[in-house]
Amino acid sequence: MEVPSHRYGVTVSTVRVDLVAVVVSVDGQTPRVLAAGAPRRLPAGPLRAEQTSLQASLREFVLEQTGHRLGFVEQLYTFADLGRGGHAAREVSISYLGLAHADTGPGWTRLYDLLPWEDRRPGPRADAGRVEIVRAIRAWARPDRSARASFLWGLDGHPWRPELALQRYELLWEAGLVAESSDATEATGEGMVQDHRRIVATALSRLRATLQYRPVVFELMPDAFTRGRLQVVVEALAGSTVHTPNFRRLVGQHGLVEPTGGVDHGTGGRPARLYRFHRALFTERDLVGTKLPVPRAR
Amino acid sequence: MEVPSHRYGVTVSTVRVDLVAVVVSVDGQTPRVLAAGAPRRLPAGPLRAEQTSLQASLREFVLEQTGHRLGFVEQLYTFADLGRGGHAAREVSISYLGLAHADTGPGWTRLYDLLPWEDRRPGPRADAGRVEIVRAIRAWARPDRSARASFLWGLDGHPWRPELALQRYELLWEAGLVAESSDATEATGEGMVQDHRRIVATALSRLRATLQYRPVVFELMPDAFTRGRLQVVVEALAGSTVHTPNFRRLVGQHGLVEPTGGVDHGTGGRPARLYRFHRALFTERDLVGTKLPVPRAR
DNA sequence: ACAAAAGTGTTTCGACTACACCCATGG
DNA sequence: CCATGGGTGTAGTCGAAACACTTTTGT
Numbered sequence: 001m002e003v004p005s006h007r008y009g010v011t012v013s014t015v016r017v018d019l020v021a022v023v024v025s026v027d028g029q030t031p032r033v034l035a036a037g038a039p040r041r042l043p044a045g046p047l048r049a050e051q052t053s054l055q056a057s058l059r060e061f062v063l064e065q066t067g068h069r070l071g072f073v074e075q076l077y078t079f080a081d082l083g084r085g086g087h088a089a090r091e092v093s094i095s096y097l098g099l100a101h102a103d104t105g106p107g108w109t110r111l112y113d114l115l116p117w118e119d120r121r122p123g124p125r126a127d128a129g130r131v132e133i134v135r136a137i138r139a140w141a142r143p144d145r146s147a148r149a150s151f152l153w154g155l156d157g158h159p160w161r162p163e164l165a166l167q168r169y170e171l172l173w174e175a176g177l178v179a180e181s182s183d184a185t186e187a188t189g190e191g192m193v194q195d196h197r198r199i200v201a202t203a204l205s206r207l208r209a210t211l212q213y214r215p216v217v218f219e220l221m222p223d224a225f226t227r228g229r230l231q232v233v234v235e236a237l238a239g240s241t242v243h244t245p246n247f248r249r250l251v252g253q254h255g256l257v258e259p260t261g262g263v264d265h266g267t268g269g270r271p272a273r274l275y276r277f278h279r280a281l282f283t284e285r286d287l288v289g290t291k292l293p294v295p296r297a298r
Numbered sequence: 299m300e301v302p303s304h305r306y307g308v309t310v311s312t313v314r315v316d317l318v319a320v321v322v323s324v325d326g327q328t329p330r331v332l333a334a335g336a337p338r339r340l341p342a343g344p345l346r347a348e349q350t351s352l353q354a355s356l357r358e359f360v361l362e363q364t365g366h367r368l369g370f371v372e373q374l375y376t377f378a379d380l381g382r383g384g385h386a387a388r389e390v391s392i393s394y395l396g397l398a399h400a401d402t403g404p405g406w407t408r409l410y411d412l413l414p415w416e417d418r419r420p421g422p423r424a425d426a427g428r429v430e431i432v433r434a435i436r437a438w439a440r441p442d443r444s445a446r447a448s449f450l451w452g453l454d455g456h457p458w459r460p461e462l463a464l465q466r467y468e469l470l471w472e473a474g475l476v477a478e479s480s481d482a483t484e485a486t487g488e489g490m491v492q493d494h495r496r497i498v499a500t501a502l503s504r505l506r507a508t509l510q511y512r513p514v515v516f517e518l519m520p521d522a523f524t525r526g527r528l529q530v531v532v533e534a535l536a537g538s539t540v541h542t543p544n545f546r547r548l549v550g551q552h553g554l555v556e557p558t559g560g561v562d563h564g565t566g567g568r569p570a571r572l573y574r575f576h577r578a579l580f581t582e583r584d585l586v587g588t589k590l591p592v593p594r595a596r
Numbered sequence: 597a598c599a600a601a602a603g604t605g606t607t608t609c610g611a612c613t614a615c616a617c618c619c620a621t622g623g
Numbered sequence: 624c625c626a627t628g629g630g631t632g633t634a635g636t637c638g639a640a641a642c643a644c645t646t647t648t649g650t
Contacts, residue, residue, distance in 0.1 A: 015345065017313055017378075017390055047313065047388065052380045078376040078392050080315075082350045090345065092315055092390070094376050228628070246613070248630065269628030270620040526601070544640065546603065567601030568647035603646070612636085619630070 015080075019058045020044045020095045020196075022076070022203035023068060024111070026220050026233045027102040029121075031111040033200060034066055034100075040109055041193040042200070044093070058096050066107060070098040072219040074210070076202050084195055097203045099219040109190075112239070114200055116189045117172075118165050120240040129187035133177070140175040162238045163208040169201035208238055215256055218277040224260050226272035227251055251275075313378075317356045318342045318393045318494075320374070320501035321366060322409070324518050324531045325400040329409040331498060332364055332398075338407055339491040340498070342391070356394050364405060368396040369517040372508070374500050382493055395501045397517040407488075410537070412498055414487045415470075416463050418538040427485035431475070438473040460536045461506040467499035506536055513554055516575040522558050524570035525549055549573075 343359030
């Protein structure tokens with residue numbers, strides 16, 4: 001499928017271009033991505049001749065392939081290095097992050113099955129895998145790369161930064177610790193087709209960074225929700241926990257959210273007030289500066 | 299150049315893919331971008347069959363076309379909407395930001411000739427153009443879009459955020475105030491070919507955002523420099539001024555910079571100590587968290 | 597001497613953190 | 624009545640912003 005021509009005196013190629021989607025949802029307290037097969041594969045589709053915009057192309061093929069209507073969509077990165085698919089031809093993939101409401105359909109993979117070390121919420125699984133990975137990394141990093149390793153993994157006094165998910169994946173890859181290579185263990189997660197796991201890591205990094213300065217969580221929430229529920233979703237995506245009283249306070253201080261008047265009695269203790277996203281204020285695209293608290297645990 | 303085939307039951311196209319570079323340098327206190335012609339055009343080149351990575355392709359064609367060796371390179375965004383070039387065929391452009399040292403060669407355009415409103419450093423030109431643009435925007439925005447307009451332009455108590463350059467360009471575009479359309483004035487800057495001015499705005503936004511959390515300015519500095527010189531370059535890119543004593547203090551507090559021992563007597567008043575970028579600490583890619591102060595003027 | 601730029605000390609302010617504690621409900 | 628989650632008040636901490644002031648050169 002290569003049609004060389006000449007321009008600027010050098011070879012010009014006409015190549016295949018695909019769109020790849022990382023569709024994220026949160027189911028209970030579990031983030032999931034759309035990916036099926038073994039090994040897992042992200043949904044991908046072509047540019048459509050009849051669609052004017054890339055996003056429209058993306059929305060349509062995701063709808064057709066999976067039945068999901070995407071809310072928020074954001075372009076991530078374009079991958080085009082030679083040999084991505086294991087063969088010589090160049091494949092260009094424009095990757096997107098999309099947010100969708102959870103459902104019970106097939107094809108949803110737990111995000112932290114793919115990148116287990118990114119889930120730092122307290123739990124037996126988290127702690128076990130963590131020590132194993134840290135040991136392997138320390139062994140590999142010593143001594144030249146130990147500054148980088150401890151920075152990325154929040155060791156030696158550095159804070160753990162959720163949004164460095166991609167850089168952590170890249171370090172594991174360099175260290176030969178990811179599932180696609182030989183030294184992989186259970187703690188380094190499930191492999192995917194081609195470089196799809198790197199694309200997922202890219203999406204997670206971007207999502208976590210975006211969370212800190214744009215109100216995108218609400219794309220994952222129903223119309224009315226409690227602040228506790230909102231906190232659970234944020235924590236699920238960030239992979240770590242926040243200080244509850246402060247979270248409650250800060251939500252709404254920015255005018256992000258307004259009470260509906262209703263209450264939810266199903267939460268366990270005292271009934272929680274229901275809120276809705278104050279969308280009126282944010283219909284204008286790209287309004288920034290509306291921070292949600294995101295954990296920066298030590 | 300369209301070769302339709304079938305997959306997923308829909309049309310798949312093989313398309314032309316180009317790389318587009320926004321190469322930025324700072325000459326004195328003037329930021330410049332590589333763009334020649336009338337109207338101006340960004341350097342663009344093909345994916346190279348023989349280059350493994352996109353960045354290598356980019357570096358090589360920029361070197362060949364312009365003689366410039368790029369330091370820092372970062373992928374920006376992939377543009378592929380139909381009709382970008384004014385004709386029906388789809389053109390995919392993968393855009394990059396590159397930083398280079400200034401020189402006196404041809405082809406350098408002043409960045410703020412293209413986006414004049416982005417330069418808020420005190421000066422006669424800045425103030426004149428600003429009131430004109432603000433008036434036009436207020437007229438267009440009233441009343442539905444005035445929240446967005448005042449947010450983006452730092453009106454009504456909002457701070458001016460340098461990194462929103464792209465969003466400001468997009469608003470001007472929607473308002474029909476950019477040079478490419480009819481209502482343009484001198485204050486809305488010089489037009490470019492196709493959507494190249496949007497790409498420049500994208501690059502400026504990204505560069506300003508990156509400045510805040512990664513030590514990329516040093517790619518634009520010579521080996522030894524004074525803190526005053528560093529401040530001028532940061533201010534040139536940010537388009538606004540910083541509080542001098544604080545800037546001096548903060549530089550170096552993060553261990554970013556170390557004295558060479560030399561001094562520069564050519565600065566006007568008291569001679570300034572020379573510094574060098576503490577590169578040893580930052581050879582590892584993607585070390586984050588090394589903030590440089592960036593203006594957040596009212 | 598004085599302008600001009602370099603450089604230091606100190607205070608203020610606001611955002612985020614952490615801790616302590618009260619509230620309302622279901623079992 | 625007590626466990627559980629919802630909710631509020633308030634003190635501490637840290638870094639950025641602002642202000643005042645000293646130092647060192649060239650002319």
